[in-house]
Amino acid sequence: MTKLNRRVFILSGLAAAGAVGLPHLAGAATAPSPRAAGDPFQLGVASGDPRPDGLVLWTRLASKPLDIGGGMGSAPLDVQWEMATDEAFADVVASGTETATEADGFSVHAEPAGLPAGAEFFYRFKQGTFISPVGRTRTAPAAGTDPGSMKIALASCQHFEEGWYHAHRFLAADEPDLVLFLGDYMYEKQSGRDTVRGYVDFDEVDKLDEYRLRYAQTKLDPGLKAAHAVAPWLTVYDDHELANNWWGGQSGWPDDRKSASFRAYWENMPLPKSMKPTGPSIPLYRRVGWGTLARFHMMDTRQHRWEQAPNGDCDEIHRTDRTLTGAAQEQWLLDGLAAGGSKWDLLGQQVFFAGRDGDGETGSCDVSEDAWDGYHASRQRIAQGWLDRQVRNPVVLTGDVHRHWANDLRLDYFDHDAPLIGTEFVTTSITSTGQPGSSDPPPDYVQFNPHLNYVGNQRGYVRATITGTELTAEFVQVSSVVEPDPAKVTSSVSRRFVVEDGRPGLQDG
Ligand SMILES: [Fe+2]
DSSP: OOHHHHHHHHHHHHHHHHTSOOHHHHHHOOSOOOOOSSOOBTTOEEEEEEETTEEEEEEEOBSSTTSGGGGOOSSOEEEEEEEESSTTOSSEEEEEEEEEOGGGTTEEEEOOOSOOTTOEEEEEEEETTEEOOOEEEEOOOOTTOOOSEEEEEEEOOOOGGGOOOHHHHHHHHHOOSEEEEOSOSSOSSOOSSOOSSOOOSOSSOOSHHHHHHHHHHHHTOHHHHHHHHHSOEEEOOOSTTTSTTOOSTTSSSOHHHHHHHHHHHHHHTTOOGGGOOSBSBOOOOEEEEETTTEEEEEOOSSTTOOOOOOTTOHHHHTOTTOOSSOHHHHHHHHHHHHTOOOSEEEEEOSSOOSOOOSSOOTTSOOSOTTSGGGSHHHHHHHHHHHHHTTOSOEEEEEOSSSSEEEEEEOSOTTOTTSOOOEEEEEOOOSSTTOSOOTTOOOOTHHHHOTTEEEEEOOOEEEEEEEESSEEEEEEEEESOSSOOOGGGOOEEEEEEEEEETTEEEEEEO
């Protein structure tokens, strides 16, 4: 059996097979519990935010996923979970019960603790007589230990209407140790393009029930379910989880819409209970270590930023007090970098970091005001922070722009001889903007910005292997997002780059 076939077997077949035994799940129920009206596990299972001794196990009950309320009624329901070291659940190492409530959209965020570090586990849920699919996950290596290597995948931007999630099936077949989802998990608006499938109801969502329904429909895709079930995810949002290009605390988006968006985001992601929002804010930025090998600084580049500068307004763009991160998050990041202790420091974040000037002129500001180019001083403080703190290998991991990019980072992007100080990998969309046209040329940016080594207009994801000596990244493309039949879709590597330990910048791999 191929890896992918084996995984599909695990995800579909073992759930039913496991229902025969289930000594632990059956034993965990001490009293009769209300039972869902139909299979409540149609949105799949997920795990996230791995630590050396714990992580988050997620599911969200929905017997009728495309109905408001998910067909779950209003009564709380007990959900049992168990974790084992084997796929047959012979060696169960942790189990428990969570209560799913209407107030939390019937989401479950179980947080097993006291687990062994750097270990693989399998998990599943039970509600009444229903058993969930089986997921695979792992804890992070212990602090101070060297895991030798790790495999990660980067994904972002998956407009449900604009394509089939074939990329996620290939990502799942890679069986990475960790998946970083870098924003635009779903879109608040319908597509204006040719579509392969439609959102139910609603033009633009802005209420909690509508956001919940949008996530539910997104999660019905089997490719996405497979990717969630194969590895722990670290997720951050971008703009479309709330509204296009939203920014900061005092933006034009009302508090009740922000509250609804953040609440639905937490309910639908494998995030810990400690991140559950109680109003129009969510504590999103956080750090996950992978022994002495790597640290992932997951950033929030929406909630704390200033408003985007007016188009081409150099005076505003170059203001030294402009911020994309907010002061608190910037200090948190710089303090974390100063702590050292890991070979690779990876910033998981949403918007394009490298300079990307449309005309190559220093006197104009032909840039994307929504990206770091529009927050010049904010980017400089972080880049200078790498140098001041002697960060060994800073690597920025980015989504948002629906293109693959590989970029060398400098302090001054107009000085083409300035030393390289870091590296950026930008993952393209899973589906957003749909099937690329063969006539679509690369953006003009490339000719004015020699630090931009590669741009690819494809749909797909990035996979990378990190070791003590190098980081190897592969830009994966899928042959089609409009072909519905998975058997007719292939994946391939469009480019491969290597970053050597202690030597910033891209080498051909
Ligand atoms: Fe997007």
